Amino acid sequence: GAGVSQTPSNKVTEKGKYVELRCDPISGHTALYWYRQSLGQGPEFLIYFQGTGAADDSGLPNDRFFAVRPEGSVSTLKIQRTERGDSAVYLCASSERGGLAKNIQYFGAGTRLSVL
């Protein structure tokens, strides 16, 4: 019955390091989304999974960003060679099923990433 869970809530890393951000969607939700939110801005889409496959990764800014969802539930967003510009809140959302005209996405609290 819990909502979308994201860990860690805060992550501080050094420029050039590798980080992994985890998302546990609402149980039974087959669609999972990653967004990035910079200070004072709305969330920006990164990638969408339907089941295990990435149905749309058009929002990933470059090849340093990668996400997986191997069993169709938990997802991990991976960022290689982090840069200071990657600092933001990374939000995960899930919905019952993507590709529907009515698609309420429920968000987690986010992971605040700070790259020093």
Added chain:
Amino acid sequence: GESVGLHLPTLSVQEGDNSIINCAYSNSASDYFIWYKQESGKGPQFIIDIRSNMDKRQGQRVTVLLNKTVKHLSLQIAATQPGDSAVYFCAENKGAQKLVFGQGTRLTINP
């Protein structure tokens, strides 16, 4: 210099008054719209949604109006309470998958 992105549109209302938050969306082909509320340190929280084949939908103390002619969406909150203070985002659904969010409006309820 200042960062425009840090300066959200703001709206201040007295507790108990009604508030109206406006949003212009970009894609005339968008067929589904959602309003989210975001409190400090939390993720966006679903408030209300509307499909493009409707022009009005009501919830508990909230009403969403959709004007497709001018691509405009509004959220009306009746009898505002201190707990309504937050940033409000409209989002349009493109391709029934990803959401495209507007800039957001910071609502402050004055006691």
